[in-house]
Amino acid sequence: xxxxxxxxxxxxxxxxxxxxxxxxxxxxxxxxxxxxxxxxxxxxxxxxxxxxxxxxxxxxxxxxxxxxxxxxxxxxxxxxxxxxxxxxxxxxxxxxxxxxxxxxxxxxxxxxxxxxxxxxxxxxxxxxxxxxxxxxxxxxxxxxxxxxxxxxxxxxxxxxxxxxxxxxxxxxxxxxxxxxxxxxxxxxxxxxxxxxxxxxxxxxxxxxxxxxxxxxxxxxxxxxxxxxxxxxxxxxxxxxxxxxxxxxxxxxxxxxxxxxxxxxxxxxxxxxxxxxxxxxxxxxxxxxxxxxxxxxxxxxxxxxxxxxxxxxxxxxxxxx
Amino acid sequence: xxxxxxxxxxxxxxxxxxxxxxxxxxxxxxxxxxxxxxxxxxxxxxxxxxxxxxxxxxxxxxxxxxxxxxxxxxxxxxxxxxxxxxxxxxxxxxxxxxxxxxxxxxxxxxxxxxxxxxxxxxxxxxxxxxxxxxxxxxxxxxxxxxxxxxxxxxxxxxxxxxxxxxxxxxxxxxxxxxxxxxxxxxxxxxxxxxxxxxxxxxxxxxxxxxxxxxxxxxxxxxxxxxxxxxxxxxxxxxxxxxxxxxxxxxxxxxxxxxxxxxxxx
Numbered sequence: 001x002x003x004x005x006x007x008x009x010x011x012x013x014x015x016x017x018x019x020x021x022x023x024x025x026x027x028x029x030x031x032x033x034x035x036x037x038x039x040x041x042x043x044x045x046x047x048x049x050x051x052x053x054x055x056x057x058x059x060x061x062x063x064x065x066x067x068x069x070x071x072x073x074x075x076x077x078x079x080x081x082x083x084x085x086x087x088x089x090x091x092x093x094x095x096x097x098x099x100x101x102x103x104x105x106x107x108x109x110x111x112x113x114x115x116x117x118x119x120x121x122x123x124x125x126x127x128x129x130x131x132x133x134x135x136x137x138x139x140x141x142x143x144x145x146x147x148x149x150x151x152x153x154x155x156x157x158x159x160x161x162x163x164x165x166x167x168x169x170x171x172x173x174x175x176x177x178x179x180x181x182x183x184x185x186x187x188x189x190x191x192x193x194x195x196x197x198x199x200x201x202x203x204x205x206x207x208x209x210x211x212x213x214x215x216x217x218x219x220x221x222x223x224x225x226x227x228x229x230x231x232x233x234x235x236x237x238x239x240x241x242x243x244x245x246x247x248x249x250x251x252x253x254x255x256x257x258x259x260x261x262x263x264x265x266x267x268x269x270x271x272x273x274x275x276x277x278x279x280x281x282x283x284x285x286x287x288x289x290x291x292x293x294x295x296x297x298x299x300x301x302x303x304x305x306x307x308x309x310x311x312x313x314x315x316x317x318x319x320x
Numbered sequence: 321x322x323x324x325x326x327x328x329x330x331x332x333x334x335x336x337x338x339x340x341x342x343x344x345x346x347x348x349x350x351x352x353x354x355x356x357x358x359x360x361x362x363x364x365x366x367x368x369x370x371x372x373x374x375x376x377x378x379x380x381x382x383x384x385x386x387x388x389x390x391x392x393x394x395x396x397x398x399x400x401x402x403x404x405x406x407x408x409x410x411x412x413x414x415x416x417x418x419x420x421x422x423x424x425x426x427x428x429x430x431x432x433x434x435x436x437x438x439x440x441x442x443x444x445x446x447x448x449x450x451x452x453x454x455x456x457x458x459x460x461x462x463x464x465x466x467x468x469x470x471x472x473x474x475x476x477x478x479x480x481x482x483x484x485x486x487x488x489x490x491x492x493x494x495x496x497x498x499x500x501x502x503x504x505x506x507x508x509x510x511x512x513x514x515x516x517x518x519x520x521x522x523x524x525x526x527x528x529x530x531x532x533x534x535x536x537x538x539x540x541x542x543x544x545x546x547x548x549x550x551x552x553x554x555x556x557x558x559x560x561x562x563x564x565x566x567x568x569x570x571x572x573x574x575x576x577x578x579x580x581x582x583x584x585x
Contacts, residue, residue, distance in 0.1 A: 069401045070440035071471070074513045077443075094400030100323040107400055132327035136397040138367070139359040141326070176352040179321065180340045214352075216344040242355075246347035252355055 035060050035089055035121045035233060035278035037304065039297035042283050047290045048078035055085050056294055059301075060121065062089035062280050068118075069110045083118050089233065089280065090120035094136065097156045097170070098129035098143040108163045115164055122233060122278070124169035124202040125160070127153065127190065144179035145189040157197040169232045170194070171202035174210040174239075174253035186211070187225040200232035205267045206259070206282075210239050210251040219266055228273050236267060236300060237282040256285030259296060267300070271307035279304065329353065330360045331393045364392040364405070371406045372432045374489040375413070375425060387416055403440050406433055424480035424500055431482050431517065434474045434508040438515045441472035446511055446572035452565075455577045463538025467531050470575040472510035475520065475528045479503050483519040511572025518571060523548030523559035528568065536580070 038059025043051065051061070061082060068075055079088075095107060115123060128140035143149050160168050172190055194201060203226070212219040238257030244250040259267075259281070271277065281296045321340030329335045337350035365388040369376055376384040391412050397405045410429035419425050447467070455465060476482065483504045488495040505525035507518045520528070526547040530540035541561050548559035568574050 066401050067403070070403050072443035073440045073472075073510065075440070077513060096400075104400065110401075129323070131400065132323050134398050135327065135331075136400050137327070137330055137360045138363045138397065138402065139330075139356055141330075141356060144321075176355045177341050177349055178344065180342055181321065244343060244345070244347045245351040246343075246345050248343075248345050248347060250352065250355070 035087055037276040037278055039279045039281060039300040039304070040087075040089060041281045041290075041293040041297050043079070043082065044283075044287055045075065045078070046287055047293075048074070048082070050290045051082055052078065052085075054290075056290070058086065058294060058297060059278060060087040060089055060280075062091050062282070065090050065092045065111055065114055065123075066094045068114055079118065088118055088120040089122045089124065089278075090114060090118065091280075092123070092125040093140070094130055094138075095125045095160070096129045096131040097125055097160070098127055098141070098149070098153055099131055099156075100129070100152070101132065103156050103159055104131070105163075108160065112164055115166070122169060123164060123166060124171055124233060126171045126173060127193070128173050140173060142173060142175045142177055142179070145182040145184045145186060146179075147183065150184075150189060150192060153193055154196045157193060157199050161197065161199065167198060167200055167232075169200040169202035171204050171235065172207050172211075172226075174204070174207040174214075174251075176214055176250065176252075178215060185225075187222055191225075191227045194227050194230045199230075201227060201230040202233045202235060203228075203231045203270065203277075204235035204237070204282075205270060206235065206237040206239060206263050207253060209260070209263050209266055210253050213249055213251050214244075216248075220269060223266070223270060223273075228270070231270075231274050231277055234267065234270065234274075234277050234279040235282050236263060236279060236296075238263075254285055255282050258292075264299075264303070268303050268307070271303055272311070275311060276304040276308050330357055331396055333357065361389055361392055364397065365389055367397075367402045367405050368392065368409060371436050372409065372429055374432055374486055375429050377489050378422060378425060378428060378485075379419065383418075387413070387419060390416070403436065406436075409433065424478065424482060424485065427476065427478035427480055427482045428485060430478075431476045431486055431506050431508065434476050434506070435515045435517065438472040438474065438508045438510040441470075441510060444471050444575040446470060447569055447574040447576055449569065452569070452577055455579070458579070460579045463536060464579055465537040466534075466578050466580055467537060467540075467574050468576045468578070469528065469532055470509060470511065470573055472508075472515070473528065473532070473573045474508045475525045475532075476506040476508065477503075477522075477525055477529075478505065482506060483517060486517060507568075507571070507573060509571055509573045516571055518567075520567075521548065521557060521559075521564075522550070523557065524564040524567065527559070527561075527564055528573070 036059045040058055040060035040062055043061040043063050068079060126140050129143060130137050130140060157170060170193060208219050208222060212222055236259045237255045238259055240252040240254045242250045242252055279300045281293055283293055321338045325338045329338055337353050341349040343349050343352055365385055368388045391409060395408045410426045410433060413419055413429050414426040456462060481498050481500050481502045481504045483506045484493060484498045487493050488498060505520045505522060507520045509516050523544040527540050527544035530543045544559040548557045
């Protein structure tokens with residue numbers, strides 16, 4: 001698979017993109033300041049210089065907002081220059097939208113400052129909590145799917161969108177546990193948040209696969225029950241495989257390996273429904289070369305074009 | 321299950337799995353909760369390891385991760401910004417009994433923490449000789465001159481050879497030739513994109529600390545002279561102000577200069 005390449009040059013395979021440059025231009029055309037319906041990769045400090053030197057042909061870069069909540073230094077130096085060349089997606093990992101506590105207004109202020117500084121095409125966060133009281137856990141923790149939690153999440157999403165003056169995308173979680181308190185399924189919960197707040201959906205296809213395997217669910221049925229018209233971005237990533245106490249497979253969302261074949265298949269199924277959609281190849285651990293990430297991104301774009309050609313339908317482009 | 325009970329179990333391996341959790345196949349949810357417990361502790365240990373790589377090299381990965389796992393449970397992050405995490409680590413190492421055999425470990429941690437703070441500190445243009453010259457020829461009383469350090473500047477004073485130890489772990493110098501009992505002070509500064517670590521004479525270290533506390537030139541130089549005059553390793557030294565200024569300015573450790581407004585107007 002293309003993702004196994006480890007040299008520093010982008011893969012130059014014959015693809016629909018290179019044979020149909022006009023189509024690439026169509027995919028690349030963003031509508032109204034949103035992410036282009038192309039693929040992007042996580043921007044990591046280890047790749048800063050390489051990105052600046054090579055200015056890769058990529059739809060966008062995505063960064064974790066919290067990493068840039070520092071006063072100055074190399075992170076801002078490089079992000080500022082890379083932002084001049086590429087669209088940016090700002091992805092929060094610490095806002096704790098699912099928490100019992102009120103949102104951290106100081107953190108919203110920091111997000112607002114970053115958005116004003118870098119003008120990202122998209123801001124996204126997770127359906128999860130990561131803090132309780134004064135402690136930040138640096139993990140995405142699960143929420144029960146019941147009314148009181150739904151109301152609180154909607155209030156929090158409303159507040160985020162009000163404070164940041166923009167629509168946010170909410171990401172479906174990867175989960176390992178279920179709550180006895182849950183009274184609805186995850187898709188119904190997400191759909192109602194989307195309906196009530198007007199937020200978009202960041203559809204993490206790896207999370208869909210991980211959660212459906214972990215809870216014995218049908219991933220295609222789950223996807224079919226989601227508000228796919230609200231999808232503004234897709235995430236793809238790799239997982240690790242473990243076993244639970246009963247010996248059933250337990251997939252761990254590690255972002256530390258190439259995208260699995262099962263996730264590519266699900267992704268193609270999603271694209272057949274959504275059309276080309278901004279897609280991030282998300283990698284946070286065991287970081288490979290930039291070329292390897294770009295090759296995976298190119299594969300995602302090939303699948304996008306295949307969906308575009310077979311459907312001949314309008315481009316999603318992340319803005320609906 | 322409440323958020324509070326779930327949260328409490330994340331950092332306390334001795335606590336049982338909270339009630340109200342389940343798995344589709346009836347499996348014990350504790351093994352699934354363990355994914356989160358492991359994510360929390362191991363990601364925080366990784367964050368500590370990222371900030372303190374030389375501390376890890378000095379004690380070995382296994383000892384370091386065991387020590388860090390105690391630290392992250394005692395001092396979990398209070399900030400959502402992990403670049404700020406680890407402020408209490410050096411003091412924790414100081415009090416961590418199993419590490420007592422490596423008495424310089426906590427000061428190396430202070431140096432590494434100072435490097436991370438410098439890396440992310442605010443940007444500022446360095447003070448130039450022209451700017452200093454203009455201030456010195458302004459006719460004001462020179463002793464009241466206020467030198468303002470670059471936002472990334474800090475000094476770590478140690479009873480041990482922390483600069484030599486740190487440098488040896490960057491491949492500079494021979495680790496086995498270092499006399500760890502020789503006191504060293506480090507100047508940490510990031511004039512551009514790269515963080516610098518320099519050995520400072522005791523007087524110059526005291527000088528920078530005094531400047532950062534708001535002392536004027538004369539007061540800072542007097543404090544530096546006192547420290548320099550103390551006998552270190554059998555030798556007393558003079559505080560050489562021009563040399564200290566040249567050293568600080570050549571590495572971008574000073575950002576601006578002014579006279580206090582109060583009685584110059």
